[in-house]
Amino acid sequence: MKTALTIAAEEWRYWIRSKLALAVIALFAVMLVSVSWVTVLRMQAASAELDHHQAEAEETFVAQPDRNPHRMVHYGHYVFRSPVPLASFDPGLDSVTGQAMFLEGHRQNSATFSASAASGDPGGLSWLTPALTYQVFAPLLLILLGHSAVVREREARVLPSLLAQGVSGRSLMAGKILALLVFILLLLVPLGVIALLAVTTGESLMAAAALVGVYFLYLSVWGGITVLLSSAFSKRSSVIAALAAFWLMVTLVLPSIAVNVASVTAPLAGKIEMELAMLTEQKDLSDGHSVSNSQVEQLSAELFQQYGVNRLEDLEINIRGLLAQKAEEKLTLAMNAYADKRMASELRQTELLTAQGWLTPMIAVAAASRAISGTDMQHYHRFLRQAEELRYDFVQDINQVHAEQLSYVDDINRNRDEESYNRSRVDAANWQLLDEFRFDTASASSRLASAGTPIGMLLFWLAVLFALLTWTGGRLKP
Amino acid sequence: MSNAVKLRADQLEIVRSGKKVLGGISFDVASGEVYALLGGNGAGKSTTLLGFLGLLPLSGGSIFVNDIEVGSDLKKVREAIAYLPESVSLYEHLDAYENLRYFLQLAGTPYDRSKVEAALDRVSLDLESRGRKLTGYSKGMRQKVAISLAILRDTEILLLDEPTSGLDPAAIDEFHDLVRDLASSGKTVLMVTHDVYGACQVADRIGLMQDGKLVGEFTAADGERIQTETVHRAFSDRHPKNPQVA
Numbered sequence: 223m224k225t226a227l228t229i230a231a232e233e234w235r236y237w238i239r240s241k242l243a244l245a246v247i248a249l250f251a252v253m254l255v256s257v258s259w260v261t262v263l264r265m266q267a268a269s270a271e272l273d274h275h276q277a278e279a280e281e282t283f284v285a286q287p288d289r290n291p292h293r294m295v296h297y298g299h300y301v302f303r304s305p306v307p308l309a310s311f312d313p314g315l316d317s318v319t320g321q322a323m324f325l326e327g328h329r330q331n332s333a334t335f336s337a338s339a340a341s342g343d344p345g346g347l348s349w350l351t352p353a354l355t356y357q358v359f360a361p362l363l364l365i366l367l368g369h370s371a372v373v374r375e376r377e378a379r380v381l382p383s384l385l386a387q388g389v390s391g392r393s394l395m396a397g398k399i400l401a402l403l404v405f406i407l408l409l410l411v412p413l414g415v416i417a418l419l420a421v422t423t424g425e426s427l428m429a430a431a432a433l434v435g436v437y438f439l440y441l442s443v444w445g446g447i448t449v450l451l452s453s454a455f456s457k458r459s460s461v462i463a464a465l466a467a468f469w470l471m472v473t474l475v476l477p478s479i480a481v482n483v484a485s486v487t488a489p490l491a492g493k494i495e496m497e498l499a500m501l502t503e504q505k506d507l508s509d510g511h512s513v514s515n516s517q518v519e520q521l522s523a524e525l526f527q528q529y530g531v532n533r534l535e536d537l538e539i540n541i542r543g544l545l546a547q548k549a550e551e552k553l554t555l556a557m558n559a560y561a562d563k564r565m566a567s568e569l570r571q572t573e574l575l576t577a578q579g580w581l582t583p584m585i586a587v588a589a590a591s592r593a594i595s596g597t598d599m600q601h602y603h604r605f606l607r608q609a610e611e612l613r614y615d616f617v618q619d620i621n622q623v624h625a626e627q628l629s630y631v632d633d634i635n636r637n638r639d640e641e642s643y644n645r646s647r648v649d650a651a652n653w654q655l656l657d658e659f660r661f662d663t664a665s666a667s668s669r670l671a672s673a674g675t676p677i678g679m680l681l682f683w684l685a686v687l688f689a690l691l692t693w694t695g696g697r698l699k700p
Numbered sequence: 701m702s703n704a705v706k707l708r709a710d711q712l713e714i715v716r717s718g719k720k721v722l723g724g725i726s727f728d729v730a731s732g733e734v735y736a737l738l739g740g741n742g743a744g745k746s747t748t749l750l751g752f753l754g755l756l757p758l759s760g761g762s763i764f765v766n767d768i769e770v771g772s773d774l775k776k777v778r779e780a781i782a783y784l785p786e787s788v789s790l791y792e793h794l795d796a797y798e799n800l801r802y803f804l805q806l807a808g809t810p811y812d813r814s815k816v817e818a819a820l821d822r823v824s825l826d827l828e829s830r831g832r833k834l835t836g837y838s839k840g841m842r843q844k845v846a847i848s849l850a851i852l853r854d855t856e857i858l859l860l861d862e863p864t865s866g867l868d869p870a871a872i873d874e875f876h877d878l879v880r881d882l883a884s885s886g887k888t889v890l891m892v893t894h895d896v897y898g899a900c901q902v903a904d905r906i907g908l909m910q911d912g913k914l915v916g917e918f919t920a921a922d923g924e925r926i927q928t929e930t931v932h933r934a935f936s937d938r939h940p941k942n943p944q945v946a
């Protein structure tokens with residue numbers, strides 16, 4: 223251990239003397255600061271804008287005048303998903319999944335893109351996020367700095383004297399890795415800062431720390447690979463070629479193959495196909511307005527018995543509101559079944575993609591990073607479910623108002639003349655029933671749990687590398 | 701036990717890149733003795749030293765350091781040996797002190813500044829150079845630092861591969877004195893050299909190597925004339941003249 227520390231310290235002295243570490247750190251700092259700056263600003267702007275839209279939509283809804291309740295069901299409402307705190311590090315799927323949704327009775331609309339700063343990308347550079355910088359470019363810097371670790375000693379003929387002096391190959395490799403680990407910690411400082419900023423805007427400390435931890439594991443994998451390949455060749459140029467090829471494979475080639483494999487193996491039914499199928503089924507159900515005669519008869523009978531009357535007009539409650547509730551419930555069950563099916567197939571595709579993290583740590587870290595940040599597929603689904611819950615609640619609440627505050631007689635006569643129509647309105651104070659919408663992430667512990675598999679993959683990579691490094695270290699050639 | 705055998709090769713065979721480089725050589729060196737290996741390029745001298753360090757696998761025979769079979773306890777063997785490699789292997793970005801400190805630290809030898817100065821005085825490396833990076837050193841200056849490292853290790857055994865290469869005649873004389881002093885303080889020295897007359901001057905025994913074999917062994921008591929003739933034969937036989945040119 224003492225030997226390893228001595229070697230690690232010497233490696234740092236070499237980096238500092240050769241100005242290499244400094245140049246590499248400066249390069250990374252410039253890149254990361256500019257990327258983070260842009261992303262953080264973009265997310266802040268998006269957040270402010272979407273929160274503003276949300277508040278405005280809520281104000282507009284509750285400010286509606288006295289209206290016929292069913293018209294309010296169709297008037298609808300908007301929800302907006304503003305970015306979660308860690309999205310300023312890893313926006314994940316946010317940029318492709320839409321953040322606005324129109325909620326109305328009898329329909330589940332798709333999420334769309336709000337014309338906001340989050341989707342605006344004048345430079346075409348929004349794909350470059352801090353997360354991607356860490357996933358793709360930080361390894362490159364580790365390679366730049368660490369590729370010569372062992373091969374340099376071999377080329378300078380120092381390796382035989384080191385070994386002859388009783389320095390074991392293992393402690394030599396351990397020292398080089400230790401030096402790189404310290405460098406990795408340094409690379410993680412900006413991420414730490416972004417994570418802490420997220421904590422100040424409501425993120426849990428555990429999730430923020432876990433995110434830093436995951437990237438530490440990932441970059442350690444790269445540190446291990448760099449030293450391993452540096453010890454495997456006798457010429458520096460061969461090491462560089464091998465590392466460059468490996469980097470290309472792991473960060474570019476394999477991930478794009480993986481995405482294709484996932485979408486070919488587990489294709490999603492097209493959104494439109496699925497909606498058509500659903501609409502056909504809905505035709506058989508009802509469109510939310512008309513209910514079947516048998517249903518009307520059954521409900522009327524129940525109500526007559528309950529209230530001890532025998533005419534709809536004499537009921538204290540408006541059966542049309544209750545019927546609307548029943549229709550909405552039935553329709554929603556059917557729509558939810560479709561939505562669940564679609565989400566399940568999207569999840570299957572995501573899982574298939576993540577499974578390929580066994581082949582490239584880049585996919586593993588990307589999956590873990592999105593899961594912990596709250597910007598993965600599951601969180602998109604969480605948004606869809608939260609929006610649907612709000613939609614169902616306000617539609618059914620309005621139907622309840624319809625049943626309780628609008629008399630059956632006024633209701634059926636509403637189209638007779640203007641005065642009748644005015645009698646079919648209910649008090650505007652009722653629109654206060656709308657709940658506020660605020661998209662939030664799952665709890666830190668459940669996000670960590672869903673990052674479990676990709677974290678396991680990273681640990682697997684580390685274990686394999688540890689075994690390989692121990693083995694090569696034990697038989698290091700001078 | 702001043703005559704204890706410190707280094708022993710017994711029918712030593714080593715294959716490198718599929719070629720038998722050492723074809724069964726046997727010799728031993730006792731404590732307080734200086735043994736020089738002499739021979740033409742590619743005869744297998746450096747390979748022999750690497751064998752004692754356990755840096756190359758043996759394909760036959762056996763090799764002992766301090767009566768320990770080399771492969772059985774590399775750590776102990778390497779602790780007992782200071783090795784001066786054929787080509788200087790020090791760090792260019794460090795000065796003489798930093799190099800010595802680093803390598804001594806790795807070898808587990810305490811760094812003592814006054815001992816370091818004494819060792820550098822002993823190889824007469826000029827004072828002002830000592831604090832400069834090795835990038836600005838001449839070949840001989842580097843060699844001097846490497847020799848001082850070998851002395852500072854203060855081991856029982858020294859394996860020196862062409863220690864005088866790059867040294868000027870005065871430095872060579874000083875080096876020979878140094879080796880004699882080391883031997884008289886009980887150290888065992890096995891050195892490789894191309895310097896026939898130097899070897900006669902400093903070594904107690906000289907082993908003559910040719911094509912991976914030990915073809916002769918002389919003591920300093922042998923007449924210089926015989927040595928010289930035999931040695932000349934060893935150096936020239938491997939390179940028969942091109943008959944057409946002759």
Ligand SMILES: Nc1ncnc2c1ncn2[C@@H]1O[C@H](COP(=O)(O)OP(=O)(O)OP(=O)(O)O)[C@@H](O)[C@H]1O
Binds near residue numbers: 739744
């Ligand atoms: N790294 C190596 N890999 C494979 N073969 C080698 C290597 N180094 C030396 N050899 C071979 O081993 C043989 C002996 O080489 P060695 O270096 O021991 O010779 P030497 O006596 O020290 O020569 P010199 O006086 O030139 O230093 C040579 O034939 C050479 O071709």
Ligand SMILES: [Mg+2]
Binds near residue numbers: 745746747786
């Ligand atoms: Mg040699």
